[in-house]
Amino acid sequence: MESILATIKAEHEIIREALSLTAESKIDLKRELYQTARDLLIYHMMSEEVSIYRKLETEDVNTAALIHKLYEEHQEVKEDLQRLNLLRCEDPHWQIFLYQLMEKVEDHSMKEEEDLFFEAKEDYSRSELVDMASDFHQGKHTNRHLIPTSI
Numbered sequence: 001m002e003s004i005l006a007t008i009k010a011e012h013e014i015i016r017e018a019l020s021l022t023a024e025s026k027i028d029l030k031r032e033l034y035q036t037a038r039d040l041l042i043y044h045m046m047s048e049e050v051s052i053y054r055k056l057e058t059e060d061v062n063t064a065a066l067i068h069k070l071y072e073e074h075q076e077v078k079e080d081l082q083r084l085n086l087l088r089c090e091d092p093h094w095q096i097f098l099y100q101l102m103e104k105v106e107d108h109s110m111k112e113e114e115d116l117f118f119e120a121k122e123d124y125s126r127s128e129l130v131d132m133a134s135d136f137h138q139g140k141h142t143n144r145h146l147i148p149t150s151i
């Protein structure tokens with residue numbers, strides 16, 4: 001079984017690819033590619049929150065502060081997505097906002113792979129991290145209905 005850290009890292013790569021494809025695509029395919037990337041991102045963030053964030057936020061003060069910061073970044077990403085949802089892809093600002101989102105997602109993913117993974121390895125055993133991977137996948141499944149269609 002795979003640890004949650006490997007799962008998260010693999011999803012970061014998929015999201016990175018999906019956002020790049022969107023940025024590089026022709027205008028007539030952009031909206032559809034964007035929607036796929038956006039859904040991947042939303043499910044990914046939600047799954048992190050119900051699995052690893054929820055566990056680590058109850059650890060020491062420094063870890064709790066890190067998790068608090070990561071939650072804030074998820075919120076910023078959601079706000080960026082809402083901004084993109086409201087504009088047409090043909091709008092010249094759309095591509096600029098997409099690049100801003102990509103940069104934010106990249107920084108956030110790096111912070112998770114460095115700081116979050118470091119804390120997780122300090123506080124949890126390999127088998128606990130494997131258990132968290134099933135919480136991660138379950139969260140994705142059970143929380144699907146909570147996603148407002150406007151996001």
Ligand SMILES: [Fe+2]
Pocket residue numbers: 045048070074108112
């Ligand atoms: Fe995240």
Ligand SMILES: [Fe+2]
Pocket residue numbers: 008012044048109112
């Ligand atoms: Fe992530």
